[in-house]
Amino acid sequence: MGFLDRIPVISLYADTRGWPFIIAWLHRICGLLLVGYLWFHLYTLLSLSSPPRYDATMKFYGFLLFRILEWALAIPVIFHAANGGRLILYESFETRDDVAMIRWVVWLSILYGALLGALMLIGTQNVTALFFWLAMLVAGLALAYGVASKIWTTENSPFWKFQRITGAYLLILIPAHMLFMHLNYAMAHEANTVLMRMQGHFIKAVDISLVVVILYHAGYGLVSLMGDYLASQTLRIGLAALVILVMLLFAVVGVKLTIFI
Numbered sequence: 001m002g003f004l005d006r007i008p009v010i011s012l013y014a015d016t017r018g019w020p021f022i023i024a025w026l027h028r029i030c031g032l033l034l035v036g037y038l039w040f041h042l043y044t045l046l047s048l049s050s051p052p053r054y055d056a057t058m059k060f061y062g063f064l065l066f067r068i069l070e071w072a073l074a075i076p077v078i079f080h081a082a083n084g085g086r087l088i089l090y091e092s093f094e095t096r097d098d099v100a101m102i103r104w105v106v107w108l109s110i111l112y113g114a115l116l117g118a119l120m121l122i123g124t125q126n127v128t129a130l131f132f133w134l135a136m137l138v139a140g141l142a143l144a145y146g147v148a149s150k151i152w153t154t155e156n157s158p159f160w161k162f163q164r165i166t167g168a169y170l171l172i173l174i175p176a177h178m179l180f181m182h183l184n185y186a187m188a189h190e191a192n193t194v195l196m197r198m199q200g201h202f203i204k205a206v207d208i209s210l211v212v213v214i215l216y217h218a219g220y221g222l223v224s225l226m227g228d229y230l231a232s233q234t235l236r237i238g239l240a241a242l243v244i245l246v247m248l249l250f251a252v253v254g255v256k257l258t259i260f261i
């Protein structure tokens, strides 16, 4: 972690509060950023109902600045995913070697960012959607099952268990989703390519699973964060109800879009 220690703000907090404190905060901030992006992403996908509108929107986001921002999104995604994986590993398998694990998180994040950037620059790769998503689904479900079998009999609430199980599923599916969508430009940015792919029942099922699982995971994350910081129980319950309502609304919109497109 030597190079991070040389950044003044980080080294100050590392010395006074310790690395686990910094990592926990980064995890939270990245989680919140991802919730904001998720809502925006689902909203953008609504324009698929009018292919010319979708293509125009994507053309607008094709400017260099947005392409850089799109790549930069990989940083919170992969950091939250890798660090979430680290936490799940602790909780499920009681593996604990903080220094080695944090080093893995940082290097895996850098490697993933470089891979995604290279794919975005090359932009000519391809793979059969069915083959790619079948492989990822098997890996995601296997990991989720492995975690479920470890934590199922613990004392934690079922909601907490589902958040860890969904985290394990997302650990494979989310980085895979980002890589897949940037194999070439048409994959995610041309309405006809997206619509054609989404006609397959298998792809519809994978997409629906992603929508439902992410919204549950993110919703539980928001509610548990509020529990940590809000003293008033009334406020906590009111805001939790609001989060559940918003997530349900996005789930209905996302599932309807996937089925009827």
Ligand code: HEM
Residues within 6 Å of the ligand: 024, 027, 028, 031, 032, 034, 035, 038, 077, 080, 081, 082, 083, 084, 085, 087, 088, 164, 167, 168, 170, 171, 172, 174, 175, 214, 217, 218, 220, 221, 222, 224, 225
């Ligand atoms: C990609 C794989 C992912 C994994 C492995 C993962 C894992 C985790 C874990 C283990 C926690 C609990 C942290 C704690 O209690 O200290 C968590 C919290 C959270 N996650 Fe994820 N997550 C992933 C993706 C996502 C996505 C895509 C979103 C949003 C769209 C998201 C939003 C959140 C939020 C808001 C929290 C609460 C913040 C916190 O407790 O630190 N996560 N995640």
